[in-house]
Amino acid sequence: MLDRGAPSAPPHDRTTPVPPSVGARLMRRKPVERLVAEGGQGEGGTLRRSLGLWQLTMISIGATLGTGIFVVLGQAVPKAGPAVTLSFVIAGLTALFSALSYAELAGTIPVSGSSYSYAYATMGELIAWVCGWCLLLEYGVSVAAVAVGWGEYLNELLKGTIGVTLPAALSEPPGDGGVFNLPALIVVLLAMVFLMGGAKESARANTVMVCVKIASLVLFCAIGVQGFRSGNYAHFMPLGMGGVSAAGATLFFSYIGFDAASTAGEEAKDAQRDLPRAIMLSLVIVTALYVLVAAVAVGAKPWRQFTDSEAALAQIMREVTGQSFWGTLLAACAVVAIASVVLTVLYGQTRILFAMSRDGLVPKVFSRVHPKTGAPRANTVIVSLFCGVLAAAVPLGQLADATSIGTLFAFALVNVAVVVLRRTRPGMRRTFRVPLSPLLPAIGFVLCVWMMGSLSAVTWVVFGIWMAVGLVFYFGYGYRRSRLAAPSEK
16 A cells, blocks of 8 residues: 655655666766776777887888889879879878877877777767777778788789789679689788787887888889970860879878877877877978879879779889889889888778777777787787788779778877867876867868768768768667766766
């Protein structure tokens, strides 16, 4: 029976906590102090701080230098003509504005999650998830795209040394005349072996490969300039500014690696000092080399003769000298150089997933650290197998544009994040500050959006599908398993 003598509860019990609304949970932010305090902590072990400024800069250059010159140049020249050099400058300036924002945030929030973690601290969990999901597209798919280009140069090397090439069925992906791209899978698996040894060991291997890469590009310029013809620049912009813009959007794929250093925030010896320096230094070096090599390439070969080949530089070397030796040598250097891109970008991918896993948004297996090597081994194996199969099954052109749109979206969010953090936490210690903020971050945001608009409708459809899949995964898994959702974790 109902006890009528018992006092009824007040209609609004102020002592009972009110659960946060769905909107509030989607916008929950992870405090910067907590992000930094959790640095390096994984399941069963911790990441090791072993990387200095030199190694961080080499990671950035290794992840960036090579993709646009060795792989995508042959696709960009037919879109812009001789003005492809201007396309590189535009893509570089777009990257520069975003790099300034990355440099400030990397020095303020020195963690492994890169722009995912920056968004988590400034714009909330849903935006952070979207940014992280874009990074998975940016890093994971670019590994596959670059691995496809590696197979092209491997065939050039085999042709110049032993006179044979791998059959198309085993060296081209489906849709390009092949059945399974075996070389692309092999280079990803080789990178996986290096990464499983730990960050310090893989950084050493990357440094050697970066030195080979820079030397090969300097060699190309020294020889290619001998075939330079000023008449090749007679009609500098034959396809108009629209062509320059379209080529710039494609070539932005060439700059996706400069932020790789920011994924090493929990393995850097002095992250707040060295990360901003490494990001800016690497971008300046890479942009200068890109513009120089592109200018020599177009000067040595009429732009209408460029074909959609991933081995364009080796072909130019062969045509200028009339000898197969130099083209073969460049192909050998490119095999080493592009392998370093695969290695460093794959590294960045694993560290972003490590951070997302630690926050509970993806399964815990991705934050499991091997106690002896200090490397997330299970994470590395899973990501490598996924990227390797993707490289063996999808054509390069589709991959490059899909990567560009994911990169541009993530960079746009970073430009917003640096402004938000300036407003919400103005007193935080910053080892680097974006000059003329919020003007320069705003310009960076606008340039990213503009270049996204230059991409094809098909690329936007692919991006929309990718985002839809990501939101389904978030609401089906991450939304409920987020560590910020658990009262004990607050």
